[in-house]
Amino acid sequence: MADNHGNTIAAWTAVTIATLGFVVGGIGLMAYSWITFWIGVALLPIGAVAGIVLAKAGYGAPKNALKSRQPAGH
Numbered sequence: 001m002a003d004n005h006g007n008t009i010a011a012w013t014a015v016t017i018a019t020l021g022f023v024v025g026g027i028g029l030m031a032y033s034w035i036t037f038w039i040g041v042a043l044l045p046i047g048a049v050a051g052i053v054l055a056k057a058g059y060g061a062p063k064n065a066l067k068s069r070q071p072a073g074h
Helices: 009-030 034-059
Strands: none
Touching: 009 034
């Protein structure tokens, strides 16, 4: 496994936004507020897209991070 597995700006941003989406959605369910619930649901793909965009912008794990940890012959 890569040394920086999940420890990148892209990963932290995606997880933070997704967690916020789950929290907002849960609050919306408990308060019977469908608008709040759907805002939380909308945050989930936003978090995924933000992570992908940041990774492509160079804030993710390097492409060769996994290759450098492979045993010889693989």
